[in-house]
Amino acid sequence: KAGVTQTPRYLIKTRGQQVTLSCSPISGHRSVSWYQQTPGQGLQFLFEYFSETQRNKGNFPGRFSGRQFSNSRSEMNVSTLELGDSALYLCASSLAGVSGNEQFFGPGTRLTVL
Amino acid sequence: GENVEQHPSTLSVQEGDSAVIKCTYSDSASNYFPWYKQELGKGPQLIIDIRSNVGEKKDQRIAVTLNKTAKHFSLHITETQPEDSAVYFCAASRLSGYALNFGKGTSLLVTP
Numbered sequence: 716k717a718g719v720t721q722t723p724r725y726l727i728k729t730r731g732q733q734v735t736l737s738c739s740p741i742s743g744h745r746s747v748s749w750y751q752q753t754p755g756q757g758l759q760f761l762f763e764y765f766s767e768t769q770r771n772k773g774n775f776p777g778r779f780s781g782r783q784f785s786n787s788r789s790e791m792n793v794s795t796l797e798l799g800d801s802a803l804y805l806c807a808s809s810l811a812g813v814s815g816n817e818q819f820f821g822p823g824t825r826l827t828v829l
Numbered sequence: 830g831e832n833v834e835q836h837p838s839t840l841s842v843q844e845g846d847s848a849v850i851k852c853t854y855s856d857s858a859s860n861y862f863p864w865y866k867q868e869l870g871k872g873p874q875l876i877i878d879i880r881s882n883v884g885e886k887k888d889q890r891i892a893v894t895l896n897k898t899a900k901h902f903s904l905h906i907t908e909t910q911p912e913d914s915a916v917y918f919c920a921a922s923r924l925s926g927y928a929l930n931f932g933k934g935t936s937l938l939v940t941p
Contacts, residue, residue, distance in 0.1 A: 719872070748928075748929075750931075756933075757918070757931055757932065757933035757934055758873070758918060758931040758934075759931075760928040760929060760930070760931075763928065771927070771928045773928060774830075805872050805873070807872070817863070817875045817878070818863075818873075818875065818929065819875075820865075820872030820873045820874065821872050822870065822871055822872050823872055
């Protein structure tokens, strides 16, 4: 079974630009969650989508948004990029949701904002 | 919201020794506690999890203990091997409808 895939793996943007990251979950998984990982803050939950609906949201500004398509693939968008948005963005999928279920993580997208 | 604290932030042990990583949490309603291992260049991978209805769970060289009264849980790795070197994260959440809250990670180095 193929694992979670994320594209692109690396991205360099400048302040003020916007970016879209993509995540393809494991086949059959309906839940996709996004996390931001930085050395200072660790792994922080952004949001979770389940069957195309946002089910949970972390404490991030509205510049961070996402969506999920009918095939469970998900995209995450960050608008008006700031230097502090530089991070590894991880996507995780699970069968039924983030709570109490094993999360399968992708390798991440490394975003650098200059 | 839930706050998960993890100690130590770095841990160095010799091959064959045991390693222990400890976490505390703040939300008394949390009842799911997974541990993830992250190797360089990869996403975290679940290695073991425990639910609040049990106090201990073992899987070969790995064990997790939970003390709900004190709100802390620990990861124990016995007979460590160099391939155990990685960053380990603890997490906590309620079982239904809530996000996972992660500790800040422990970088474990096992030296031959």
